[in-house]
Amino acid sequence: MKFWTLLRANLGRHKRRTLLTVTSVALALFLFASLRTVITTLRAASEFGSARRLVSTNASGLIFPLPVAYANRLQAVPGVEKVTWANWFGGQYGDGKRFFANFAVDARTYLDLYPEMSVPADQREAFLQDRSGALIGSRLIDLFGWKVGQNVTLRGTIFPGDWTFTIRGVYTPTDPVINDDAMMFHWEYLDERTGRGGLAGWYIMQIDRPENGPQIAKAIDDLFRNSSAPTKTGTEQAFNASFATMWGNVGLLMNTIGMAVVFAILLVAANAMMMSARERTRELAVLKTIGFSDRRLFGLVMLEAGIITISGAVIGLGAAKILYRATNFNAAGFLPGFDVTVPTLGLGGAIALLLMLASGIVPALRAARLPVVAALRNVE
Amino acid sequence: MALVEIRNVHKSFRRDAERIDVFSGLSMDIEQGSFTALMGPSGSGKSTLLNLIAGLDQPTSGTVRVGGAEVSAMTPAQLAEWRSRNVGFVFQQFNLLPVLTAFQNVELPLLLTRLSKKERDERVRIALGVVGLDDRLQHYPRQLSGGQEQRVAIARAIVADPTLVLLDEPTGQLDARSSQEVLSLLGRLNDEFNKTIIIVTHDPHAAERAKRQLHLDKGTFVEQARTAGTAAGAVG
Numbered sequence: 001m002k003f004w005t006l007l008r009a010n011l012g013r014h015k016r017r018t019l020l021t022v023t024s025v026a027l028a029l030f031l032f033a034s035l036r037t038v039i040t041t042l043r044a045a046s047e048f049g050s051a052r053r054l055v056s057t058n059a060s061g062l063i064f065p066l067p068v069a070y071a072n073r074l075q076a077v078p079g080v081e082k083v084t085w086a087n088w089f090g091g092q093y094g095d096g097k098r099f100f101a102n103f104a105v106d107a108r109t110y111l112d113l114y115p116e117m118s119v120p121a122d123q124r125e126a127f128l129q130d131r132s133g134a135l136i137g138s139r140l141i142d143l144f145g146w147k148v149g150q151n152v153t154l155r156g157t158i159f160p161g162d163w164t165f166t167i168r169g170v171y172t173p174t175d176p177v178i179n180d181d182a183m184m185f186h187w188e189y190l191d192e193r194t195g196r197g198g199l200a201g202w203y204i205m206q207i208d209r210p211e212n213g214p215q216i217a218k219a220i221d222d223l224f225r226n227s228s229a230p231t232k233t234g235t236e237q238a239f240n241a242s243f244a245t246m247w248g249n250v251g252l253l254m255n256t257i258g259m260a261v262v263f264a265i266l267l268v269a270a271n272a273m274m275m276s277a278r279e280r281t282r283e284l285a286v287l288k289t290i291g292f293s294d295r296r297l298f299g300l301v302m303l304e305a306g307i308i309t310i311s312g313a314v315i316g317l318g319a320a321k322i323l324y325r326a327t328n329f330n331a332a333g334f335l336p337g338f339d340v341t342v343p344t345l346g347l348g349g350a351i352a353l354l355l356m357l358a359s360g361i362v363p364a365l366r367a368a369r370l371p372v373v374a375a376l377r378n379v380e
Numbered sequence: 381m382a383l384v385e386i387r388n389v390h391k392s393f394r395r396d397a398e399r400i401d402v403f404s405g406l407s408m409d410i411e412q413g414s415f416t417a418l419m420g421p422s423g424s425g426k427s428t429l430l431n432l433i434a435g436l437d438q439p440t441s442g443t444v445r446v447g448g449a450e451v452s453a454m455t456p457a458q459l460a461e462w463r464s465r466n467v468g469f470v471f472q473q474f475n476l477l478p479v480l481t482a483f484q485n486v487e488l489p490l491l492l493t494r495l496s497k498k499e500r501d502e503r504v505r506i507a508l509g510v511v512g513l514d515d516r517l518q519h520y521p522r523q524l525s526g527g528q529e530q531r532v533a534i535a536r537a538i539v540a541d542p543t544l545v546l547l548d549e550p551t552g553q554l555d556a557r558s559s560q561e562v563l564s565l566l567g568r569l570n571d572e573f574n575k576t577i578i579i580v581t582h583d584p585h586a587a588e589r590a591k592r593q594l595h596l597d598k599g600t601f602v603e604q605a606r607t608a609g610t611a612a613g614a615v616g
Contacts (some may be wrong), residue, residue, distance in 0.1 A: 001493060001495070002491050002500075005480070005484055006477075006480070006484075006488075006491070007488075009477070009480050009484070010477035010479060013478075014478065014547045066504075136591050225398065281476055282490055283475075286471070286475045286477070287488070288436075288460070289434070289436060289464075290461070290463070290464065290469070290489050290492075290536070291460050291464025291467075291489060291492050291540075292460065292464075292466070292492065293456070293460035293461065294456055294457065294460070295457070296492075299467040317534065363594045372436050373431050373436050373437045376436075376471070
């Protein structure tokens with residue numbers, strides 16, 4: 001392209017300013033991609049859940065347990081095929097700075113209900129056979145450099161004391177929304193050591209057909225309505241959404257503040273680009289004298305704005321996509337499946353185009369409409 | 381044969397509520413291949429006349445024809461196209477683009493043509509050779525003296541081989557020696573390359589190099605000095 005020399009020379013006129021402007025655009029779009037990915041990940045998490053799984057919690061709240069004796073009665077509800085239960089443990093490892101989810105599960109039935117958690121057959125068997133065994137998420141075992149067969153001690157926060165487990169297996173989620181940053185161990189181990197006498201945190205049921213979900217949930221809640229621990233039953237999706245919604249408010253706040261920052265950075269970048277064109281009034285008048293048409297000057301100024309914004313967009317959005325994927329980022333297990341999506345990249349690209357128009361159109365129109373005699377008279 | 385024909389040109393400006401008449405019915409011809417100096421005090425209309433001939437400004441009424449084309453009736457897009465082919469313009473302050481080398485500055489008008497890169501390179505080298513700067517191709521304006529900068533500007537003005545070269549105070553920023561070099565160069569362009577040259581100047585020494593001198597005062601030609609044969613001037 002024969003005008004490339006002119007474009008390159010203009011962009012290189014104030015190298016530091018051009019670099020800072022591109023960096024500003026890149027940073028703004030990196031932030032945009034990151035913040036939007038928080039939202040999309042939360043949304044995906046709230047939408048995750050098999051339509052064939054129901055979750056029952058204590059109607060008074062998740063922190064109140066349910067008797068494990070409910071399992072047999074749940075199994076007897078028409079439409080329920082399988083039942084399992086789990087209990088939040090909340091142990092800390094080491095100095096506790098690196099949080100990860102850990103909970104007690106009824107191992108055999110839990111793994112049956114979650115085929116999305118892939119465990120090698122020998123490891124699965126070893127885990128089922130060892131009452132103090134633990135199953136570790138693939139990311140977590142890499143993070144701490146643990147090995148299968150190694151003992152790991154957690155410090156209990158809800159259930160005091162040191163709790164030592166032997167790693168018997170590693171699970172790998174086949175669905176990216178499932179947390180690969182968690183640890184599971186046997187509910188029996190927790191129950192025996194605490195002497196709680198058979199309490200579970202929540203129940204998960206596999207049902208025969210998704211369309212029967214509301215009817216079965218009602219049947220379950222009716223069954224325990226007059227007991228000392230009434231239940232609240234819903235789809236697994238609704239259960240996950242309740243967590244995600246809790247996060248969602250934080251996400252909304254982050255998003256609002258973040259977008260204001262992004263917008264401010266973009267305004268600074270746009271101003272820098274407009275300033276750059278304004279400083280060249282004399283040169284633009286000279287180019288018109290040489291024979292550059294209004295349309296050509298408009299195009300050249302727009303192209304300059306385009307090169308800056310597109311470069312910034314490619315760097316910012318590309319960095320977000322590559323960095324989060326390369327580091328397998330998941331916000332310490334809070335945002336499993338964190339990945340910058342194609343629609344986010346597309347939206348970022350659209351913002352870059354808008355920025356190009358916003359920052360380029362004013363100086364480009366000004367260049368095109370520049371009255372050459374007046375401009376030359378002012379500088380001659 | 382007249383290359384530039386100006387007929388009954390009126391030009392007025394508005395400054396706030398006041399109307400300032402620069403020309404009131406100016407007519408004149410400038411012959412092809414001539415070397416004309418426009419002289420006169422500040423505000424006499426010299427630069428305005430140059431801008432009208434170059435199509436950088438439009439008359440309030442009347443016609444400006446250059447090479448048979450009615451410049452005063454062209455659209456901005458037509459004027460840009462026409463200027464790129466027919467007019468070379470040189471400014472008092474050189475007005476080279478500081479971010480481009482001498483070579484790249486001179487190449488600018490050729491970017492508007494359909495010439496290949498090789499053809500453009502060849503023409504740029506020739507133009508810089510004509511002005512005696514073929515050893516300064518890769519120098520930036522800041523690395524050149526004032527005289528050299530103005531010679532690069534002249535090379536830029538002639539590289540597209542225009543019929544008409546217009547110069548607005550080309551020696552105004554130069555020392556005596558550089559002025560002589562530039563004026564000699566203009567003489568060569570006129571003599572050897574048959575370029576029609578119109579120069580606006582305050583400097584009588586510069587005007588002496590021209591074959592025809594026209595003196596403007598308050599938009600009117602007050603005298604014609606050293607008219608060299610073919611030129612014909614009319615006072616408006």
